Amino acid sequence: MKILKSWLNDWVDIEKISGDDLSEALENLGFEIESRKDISANYKNIVIGKVLEVYPHPNADKVRVTKVDTGNNIFEIVCGAWNFDVGATVPVALPKSEIKDGFLIDKRDIRGVESNGMICSATELDLWEDNSGILLLNDQVKPGTDFSSIYPQNDIVWEIGVTPNRGDCMSHLGVARELSHYFKKPLQENLHSLNPTIENIMTLSSGSIKECNTYAGVEIEDVSISDSSFTVRYRLSQVDTRIINNVVDYTNYVLYDIGQPLHAFDRDKLFGKISVRYAENNETLLTLDDQQRELSVNDLVITADNKPIALAGVMGGLESEVTTATTNLLIESAYFDKVSIMNTSRKLNLISDASIRFERGIDHNLQLLGLNRFITIFKKDQDINYSTPAIDTKQKLISNKVKFNRNEIYKLLGIKLDDNFISEMLAYLGIEFEISSTEISFQSPSWRYDLDRPVDLIEEFAKHYGFNNFESTLPIGVNKNDVGQYWHLKKELTTRLNGMGLYEIQSLSFVSEDSNSIFTPEKKSVEINNPIDQTNKFLRTNLYTSLIKTYQSNFEQNKRSHMFFEINNVFDAAEHPKYSSIPNQVYTLAGLVPSIGTHEDMREVPVTKDIFFVKQLLANCFGDLEFTKIQKPGFHQNISYIIQKNNSILGHFGQLSSQLEQSYELQNSLYLFNIDLSILTTKDLVNINYKPLSQYPFVKFDLSFMATSDLKASDMISEVENLLIDNENLITIFDDFKNEKIRNLGIRIQTRSYSKTYSEKEVSDILNQVVEVLENKFKVKLNKGS
Template identity: 30%
Template structure:
């Protein structure tokens, strides 16, 4: 929130510089992003009165304005048309300087000499409004220096509000905080409540849970005109465009009190008002000129003609204040913050009102906002408050909180006695009763965020001063470290990154349609998704049960941007219903089981995986590349030997996919994606992927094995070739050869597989290279012959024979 310092100092007496003020607020928990002086450098700007306006020859848009500063008349060429004879406006005459050091002189335009320029608010640095010349009003002193008269050099502080400090979105809320933090005197005016009487407009609230309180007032006999220049300046400085005295009063009151206000032209209302849900197919044209298709979950303000406002977000054009308006109906309501949040997101509307309602507006002091806006409207636009009603279907009873002062001392680690704690809370308007170690606290109405004892502890620390709390080291004597599983996962990530795979991080949300595009059967456990109550969009409406949709979407984005060679991996949670395999992390609330969150590792690759030489064609990625990554994972943590079994599990291509096992533990699936899946996600054909259970893989951390001391004597190298039926698996033959070779076997490698007519139909030859070692004796040809004889016997037991 942007706050002009002079506006804040109207209500709290301080002599701090803007920079000192920013430090006080930041230390007090309200982070100040910046201190700006947007109009710094403006000099020589003068209030002039328009005496005459005539067209510039040969120009359709430019006018020659005759203006006086009380002593001299000036001819100034201007392209705006929002002013008329008699208006008082700011002029940058020759010799003056605009913000940014822009010097103004006389200049000839279309053959006419322009002595400077008339200025808009943006040209003076007080806002973004550049729609026309700034109208200063009839009370502006002719010939006065604009910068001095309106204090254009004042500073503006920009505060970054956290969601729990909604009171900080108001000048009065900040003033209360500053008074508590500094001890300065607070001078917020006392305001009368609702005057009662018949406002002439009936109001029905159909669902009190969506509108906890409604204060409405009728004002008759107003005259719409520009607001005073000081008010326009302040609204411009906070980023709001001045419109008229009535609309500006609603915005000004909102910024002061924190209560969003809406004013309706009574002549444009049809019958009484109803607060209800939107009807299916109902359309509302909001104040931004957009026709919005309403959702049945939207809460609207409606009269007999239909919806006239989107509750808590934006009003409608149908009853908009206009220059002919004479009678008003003004409302201030307390809307349900969750409903306002959802409605704003549905319609992609970010408004000042929504920002405040999302942070919860206190219903208890709601008439303060209505009284302040009524006061400002009658002050600036005339008129009289003719009646009002205060509907309060759900009374807002603030809870009394029990404060254990000894617990506060324990939590904060500082010795603040009970009386000092009470005194600190009293500075922000709390009512504290009791005189022992336990006090009863009633929070002030403007602080709906104070609900539990911990909230009060935080306030005591904040008001005492975070900078006064000495840092201390925990006395447990324990030091933190990563778990073995975390270290194993980190090693895997580093290993994959070192092997050329790029790590990505995705949002944990997907759409139900993503799982359909993966071709998963209806009874597949991955279809049991957990839906979000308040999704960001329909494309992110459920928690993911697999990493593949996010990875596929990333591949698609890369390919669409001409980056077709990708090799990605991701580690992260998936969310599945609790089961024996994946128990819930917590019992949840009211015995509702929270989802299990197992960790997975996903890999995906397409295009060219590597280029062996700069002058050679790139090799396209294939199944072996992703299998190599899986083997790298296994070796990184020292898991048991890898083995695979063919699988037809979706979303993989049947016959080109395999279930992966580390020893006897199933860890995931690897393979080419099914062509239908590739088409659905618009990724290249024959894209390869894998999804592994990372928490299972890393459960035992990184496994270490004892190093084998090599023999000091040369090993015995020899080759054997086994002729067996082609139906006998390679690994079975390799195991038989290894067992027969004996304990001295140092290594065995399959280096050739051959099938041909000379071997006979249905036969294959597997050639192995073996190394035997003995640390105490030099092996000889006799040892080789004995080993070969044993291997021949083992091969015969498999129904084959050793090739000689």
């Protein structure tokens, strides 16, 4: 919302307060300053002139020649606008002056007539957009007066943010009230006495529903629809409001002035009693924007003779619109329920300055002041006949008295406030109160909807005390240096995976249904009701497609092939295991390893990775694991394994299927792994089994066996481990040669006793024992000579 210093000054005397101090005050009061513009009238050689004569140009039809009294001289000026006549008071840019955009004005010959300057429009003077012609000024200004002097000097426009709880601050009056306490300056009343000259002929009723508590109006006769006063146009244009005509401008003016939305009807187009009710289904209304609106039972309407004539608080009807032909007015000033207005304006997507104010809640006692302000401003400009404002109010809305112990202030804020501070603040803010040595009781004024509870008032104390005047204290919590399992696990895994060269990624959670069904057809996707983009309207059930997309885009755009992982939630429509009525979401780690990596060594040494690398990577993260072959959608029929630890399933890993490799147009094989982190703790990551170090030398033998293709090499290793259980061992497979006919498996045994150096005989006994056990247990045969 934009506010103007000169306008605020109508309500509280801030003229002498500097712009910086005012900005600071606004900010400390909770009005975020989005922008500030300092205006200083800087018109040189632009003066007020009075048009003395107007006559045709001898050589041109589209322009006229005028004689203008500019105080010291009478100049002949050629003018292309036709909206004025003899006697008009107008701004004149004299020779050697400058108008909007640095445009220079000087004497100029226009088709044989010398023009001594230019008569200006509001647009040309950079005041506001007005294409109707010359800016017509008040007749009272003397010719020759410097134009700058009728323009407010050193004004400031701020664009401020008003928080949604403070509807009362959506006007100059509201902001001025806050400033009045800040600067300890009284708030002006600005209620002027009226002198009605006509009788009301309309009957106004607030209807029977509680959503319109007050309906008030005033009738005005014999108005002429013209421009509003210079000040009103200046002010409205500074707060970004379009200048229309006096009636519309003055209703807008009152809205920005005190926050009361007004609506002007052409009284001569209204018939019967004016009232308020909910619309009926199938009723329609042609609104001001020439749209036929379908109404429903939730829309508040103003009716005349029970027929809808306006959407209450949102938009007027076209049929009762004020036009240039209008002479008699009914000005409406009402108080509507905020929720009803919100529903209608959102449903019809009609959001106006009025609806925004109703939505936030306007002062329920402001309706007569609204009419008073309208008449006061209008009659300054034009002699108008008006009635006594009529008002129909249901019940007097009185807020509850709230009482609380003064200790509550110290308890919540940690500051002690004295009586003087408390009573001064409440008085300035117009809050009725009583104060004793132990208690405060208060009653919220008609414009404040945010003061129901003690804490609401305590907030007010905090704000006016000034947040930056509070002491700073530092409480220490109860969990010193304990980030908890959840965070610790993520941090530990991230560090380990980074150490092995995988990049951590963060990707969006929205995917297409296809992308879910490729890898996880068994899961039902969660669909977003109002997706940002129809092609990605599901939450991902797996992290694989995000990883592959990341891999692909980096390969295509950067010619780089790297390993990636992501830790995030995946979602599916099953029930959440812990909380009711929300979808299942599993905290998941997934990773991608390409068969060939680039940019690890720039000498273009290819760095190849295979499924064994991935297996080892998983072991480095999670310790001892068991793997069982399983077929899974999207994966290689053989290279695809369940990952288990201590008999519980942690996840799955394998190679992307050949078919997907082709359809993704990949240049590499990809290995993917997926771990369910929701069942893991950091304890599972630590796998320390200390074995003492033997002091004796090792013996080593390499044995080569003929083996069957289904033999699990790790079973042989376990068997040897078992056999040599009292020793310190290092048992590895050093060769696994396969062709169609045979498989040769090489096992390397390095073992040392804890008690002695083996003799040659003992070594050969061990060797024979190993061979015998392995040949008996597994269908293997030692290759002689190995």
